[in-house]
Amino acid sequence: MVPTMDDLLDVHVGTHAPAKWDRIEEQQAEWPEESRQARPRIASEQLPWEDAGLRPRWVGDDTSQAVAAIDPCIYHGRGADELERFVRGTRQRSELAVHVWSFGDLENDQPSPLRGVYFAGDDSVHFPRIDEFWVSGTLIRVAGQPVVADGISGADRDLALRLARRSLELPWWSLQVVLQQAGAFFGTWTPLLTTAAGEVLAGVWTDNAEAGDDDRPLERHYVVPALPSYRPVLQWLAERAIPELVPNAARRSRRYVAEVPELQTTQEQRLVQQLDDLARNYEQERARLTTELAAERDRAEQVREPLLFGTGADLEAAVALVLRAAGLRVTALDPQLGTKSADLLLEMRGRRLLLEVKSSSGRPSEALVDAARRHLRTWPQLRGDTPVGGVALVVNHQHRQPPGDRTPLAYERREFVDSLNDVTVVTTLQLFDWWRQSQWAEIRAVFGHDAGEPASTAGSLPQTEPAGATRPWWRRRR
Structure with missing residues (x-):
């Protein structure tokens, strides 16, 4: 099937549509509060989907054309089928499947009573079709400004900078990869945001499978601390993640038509190249200065x-x-x-x-x-x-x-x-x-x-x- 150009790109959201939640809340209005399902924040917030060039595909929708997934669900009847269709669609198109997982619950910032007894942390994220390991997190408080991790660039660095603006008054979680058994880990886990003590506050796991591997679709899972608003996530997807990580999807949207090199003027291409060179030189110069600062700081600390x-x-x-x-x-x-x-x-x-x-x-x-x-x-x-x-x-x-x-x-x-x-x-x-x-x-x-x-x-x-x-x-x- 030849993809058609559209004004909006689909994004899978791992919960029911707002209208469905209206009906659910109506039905459970008489239920005891502890028995009611809680509407997720993403289904209640008024988000600028169309302004970002995106269209939400909820549980029950067709997610096969989605280019990314926000807070997908791995449980049957609650989004597992839609998540599977999203991944199959990206695999069919040989595109990277971008997942964004919100970690933790802003409404419940107390440590889990089961931590240390049954679980390694206060909360966890399990990636679909992967049982060998998962990401666990321990609730912490952060008093100092989070630090963007060294060695990251492009969309990853941009996301880290957006997350660094998150309020320090909110709860944070120290993330770590937990293995089912020794040697079970595969792929790459990259910290994006850390505390001054090196605790990981946000990270990304990347499957290192090659394109065309039927058993191992290309995947990238971003694990970020829960946000009061999903606007930064939508803006990051639209402005950086999709053009950079899923360029073929960007080509299918009129929003990104100016980003397609074959449709740019020679002058546009030259300026784009200069901006790319500037960004690369900036990262190199920043790395050099960071190294010099670390050495000077070590010297100064001796006195x-x-x-x-x-x-x-x-x-x-x-x-x-x-x-x-x-x-x-x-x-x-x-x-x-x-x-x-x-x-x-x-x-x-x-x-x-x-x-x-x-x-x-x-x-x-x-x-x-x-x-x-x-x-x-x-x-x-x-x-x-x-x-x-x-x-x-x-x-x-x-x-x-x-x-x-x-x-x-x-x-x-x-x-x-x-x-x-x-x-x-x-x-x-x-x-x-x-x-x-x-x-x-x-x-x-x-x-x-x-x-x-x-x-x-x-x-x-x-x-x-x-x-x-x-x-x-x-x-x-x-």
Whole structure:
């Protein structure tokens, strides 16, 4: 049979038509509420089917010409026959059978009482004619923005971006493939949307059968979290999925006639090619930048985490890393002298400085400064052959609080601050801000010897905020 051109393409929907649901609800009006069938959201929502160039084919309709299926049903008498006719039709036309499965129930966001006893998750999706495995999901809450999975493009990436706009207030499910037995899985399961922890929120299973295999029709099953509206699904099918995944079906619709290369002008074809090249280059550039960002983030975390939240040896190591990056020579003294001396010895251009590194969950004790002075006084007895020109204190204060909530200065009592003419006090917040902006001169000016100007002129610079200076990010008002 030669297919004819139509204005609308059929989409199978795995439930009764709205008119049939009207009759069902009429019949069960007197029934106890717990015995009534609930009308699915897709049969009650006013959807722009025709505007999208689509025509719904419900349970009881002819689904053999459908190009996609939304929430199909695998149970006899409730849509299994229509689902089978849909798949046979796509197989006859050698087209990909696109299925979209809504996962979970927005009306019931409580964990299943049977989870862990009889079932692996709170809900599941079973694909037709496949008993070897299924997709199970555990109810979770998502507080952070979902992440589009790496390595996907085209219609898959477009769907993931649409799903990422789903409200975080709604329930989500962590999806996983469950096997009937080891080694039973076949095809490919590709995550589309994940949490920051890597939990899969949406995915697609693809059968890797070859075209023309009578026993294994070409299939692609998208498993997405239940949506308050099916409009994003319809728009995705019409705008991306059908033209890209089922191009032969698009050729049969007047809506997509401009997408057929043989019916495009030479200029249209050139612009389409340029857009394709642009999209491909974008994905490649995005992948490159993503890789660079991951590497830079790993490098930054080696300093950011211990410098802002660390204590003890981890904090000392982070401080030493920053000072070395600024061009100072740093020697750890604890392995040589134990707690009798300061933690670090700094050297630059012939000048040496002792450095004490401390942390405090609240406001730092003023006794920390006295301890630094004591280390300076006792240094000649420990290493008389290595004279030093002073001592400094780096303190990670209020380290259990978010950086933006901490006070900008370690010490604020005026009489005490005025007495800090012989000890340089620097907070790890200030040190971090210099480090993240690669402001090495500022670090050397406080701890070292820069451009011929002795570091002592810096005095207690971190204890004041210079007029007109740009405030660090953690102190800016939102």
